[in-house]
Amino acid sequence: MARDRGQSEDYAGPFKRLLLGILVLCLVGLFLIWRIDSPRVERFRAQVVDQVVPSFDWAMAPVTGVVNILRDFQSYQRMYQQNQDLRRELQQMKAWKEAALQLEQENARLLDLNNVQLDPRLTYVTGVVMADSGSPFRQSVLINVGSRDGIMDGWAAMDGLGLVGRISGVGSNTARVLLLTDTSSRIPITTQPSGQRALVIGDNSPSPLLDFIESPDQVRPGDRILTSGDGGVFPAGLLVGQVIQDRTGRMRVRIAADYERLEFLRVLRSYPKDRINDPGSMIGPAAGPRARAADQANAARAGDE
Amino acid sequence: MSDPVLPRVWLMRALYAALSVGIVFVNLLPISTVPPSWVGPDLYLALTFAFAARRPDYVPILLVAALALGMDLLFQRPPGLWAAITVLGVETLRNRAPALRDLTFLSEWAAVSSTLLVMTLTYRIILAVFMVDQAPLGLSLMQLAATLLVYPLVVLVAHAILGVRKRAPGDLEPARGRI
Numbered sequence: 001m002a003r004d005r006g007q008s009e010d011y012a013g014p015f016k017r018l019l020l021g022i023l024v025l026c027l028v029g030l031f032l033i034w035r036i037d038s039p040r041v042e043r044f045r046a047q048v049v050d051q052v053v054p055s056f057d058w059a060m061a062p063v064t065g066v067v068n069i070l071r072d073f074q075s076y077q078r079m080y081q082q083n084q085d086l087r088r089e090l091q092q093m094k095a096w097k098e099a100a101l102q103l104e105q106e107n108a109r110l111l112d113l114n115n116v117q118l119d120p121r122l123t124y125v126t127g128v129v130m131a132d133s134g135s136p137f138r139q140s141v142l143i144n145v146g147s148r149d150g151i152m153d154g155w156a157a158m159d160g161l162g163l164v165g166r167i168s169g170v171g172s173n174t175a176r177v178l179l180l181t182d183t184s185s186r187i188p189i190t191t192q193p194s195g196q197r198a199l200v201i202g203d204n205s206p207s208p209l210l211d212f213i214e215s216p217d218q219v220r221p222g223d224r225i226l227t228s229g230d231g232g233v234f235p236a237g238l239l240v241g242q243v244i245q246d247r248t249g250r251m252r253v254r255i256a257a258d259y260e261r262l263e264f265l266r267v268l269r270s271y272p273k274d275r276i277n278d279p280g281s282m283i284g285p286a287a288g289p290r291a292r293a294a295d296q297a298n299a300a301r302a303g304d305e
Numbered sequence: 306m307s308d309p310v311l312p313r314v315w316l317m318r319a320l321y322a323a324l325s326v327g328i329v330f331v332n333l334l335p336i337s338t339v340p341p342s343w344v345g346p347d348l349y350l351a352l353t354f355a356f357a358a359r360r361p362d363y364v365p366i367l368l369v370a371a372l373a374l375g376m377d378l379l380f381q382r383p384p385g386l387w388a389a390i391t392v393l394g395v396e397t398l399r400n401r402a403p404a405l406r407d408l409t410f411l412s413e414w415a416a417v418s419s420t421l422l423v424m425t426l427t428y429r430i431i432l433a434v435f436m437v438d439q440a441p442l443g444l445s446l447m448q449l450a451a452t453l454l455v456y457p458l459v460v461l462v463a464h465a466i467l468g469v470r471k472r473a474p475g476d477l478e479p480a481r482g483r484i
Binding site: 016019020023024026027028029030031034035041045048049052053056059060063064067068129130131132133134135136137138139140141179181183184204205206259260262 | 329330332333334335336337338339340341342344345366367370374375376378379380381382383384385386388389392393396435437438439440441444445448
């Protein structure tokens with residue numbers, strides 16, 4: 001035994017220590033590179049995730065399914081009561097559906113009167129949640145659509161009810177959705193009916209903080225929260241949730257999306273709006289033969305079309 | 306069967322790797338996407354420490370580094386830093402393993418606790434110095450405590466079911482190749 005120990009110190013010791021040193025240096029170096037050039041390393045991370053997680057998928061989907069069935073099993077025991085509840089809820093929903101249909105017709109009429117063009121490009125891609133972040137300190141999910149399906153960073157992801165998060169990190173087959181509850185998530189929003197601008201700031205709790213409110217006095221618990229689209233990176237008008245007040249009196253968001261069961265997510269295609277950069281050219285026709293020639297060329301082109 | 310020493314070691318290494326991948330798999334399952342108010346133990350670390358403090362030859366440092374780096378990448382942690390700290394912590398325990406062999410379980414637990422505490426503090430300090438967003442202090446302390454509490458269980462499982470036992474003085478197995 002003693003000989004064994006001596007041997008390893010004599011021969012293997014220095015070599016092992018060298019190996020250990022190199023190893024630790026490499027790992028710390030990777031951390032430093034990540035700190036300096038984060039996007040490149042994050043892209044590498046997205047590629048690794050893209051390779052690894054789909055290979056787990058054959059086992060992951062059934063295991064998740066079984067766990068959910070087991071969890072649902074408790075609810076079978078009070079089937080009757082649940083049935084009653086659902087029936088009552090259905091009654092209410094029918095009333096709401098009538099109201100919604102009437103409102104939809106009214107809305108269509110009003111839009112027609114105003115001649116409003118809705119953005120035709122706001123379509124969506126639906127993806128299935130494959131995995132979560134795996135760590136209790138990070139709130140994100142991985143969905144099974146990626147750059148192959150045209151997903152791009154910064155697009156919004158919703159479930160049927162409301163905003164879930166934004167795309168942050170795209171692999172070829174997978175994309176990561178940063179949830180509103182993650183500590184690095186910030187979304188510009190506007191409240192209704194008070195119309196105040198604010199930010200929804202994730203803090204790793206089920207209801208994110210509402211901060212940087214223009215005038216906090218006007219925001220009341222119960223106000224609806226919609227994305228405002230400020231900054232032009234996020235589509236406007238998506239439902240986020242409702243304002244609530246926590247015990248310390250701070251404004252928080254009760255998220256409309258059902259975070260208990262995220263299964264199918266819609267990723268909204270959104271493209272940055274065209275910007276108007278040149279200030280004066282629309283004010284009047286420029287004088288001079290050159291402009292006139294351009295006008296004629298335009299007219300000719302219009303005639304061709 | 307000609308050389309029974311080598312297969313046993315490699316078998317245990319493969320078992321360790323498989324268990325680690327299993328832990329990653331369970332962590333990645335999208336069962337709950339609501340932010341938790343409590344945090345479970347870091348099972349991978351408990352497993353690695355249990356192996357390293359008992360049979361260092363079952364956890365080659367390259368394997369530990371590869372697994373830890375993979376977890377850093379998959380779990381959205383700053384890549385490399387926690388892996389480097391894990392490698393250093395495991396190496397410390399491996400060096401102390403011959404001394405721990407003759408002591409009781411309590412002293413082993415104390416050694417593991419002190420290592421893990423130093424690792425967590427170092428991690429948080431380095432992240433603070435580099436101004437990286439980090440998890441709330443309460444949650445990471447909770448994870449530390451949970452890992453320490455679950456450690457005896459992991460050791461029990463490793464000892465009774467997986468057969469990871471300290472080398473006893475009369476143990477012939479490691480010497481068989483030399484006889």
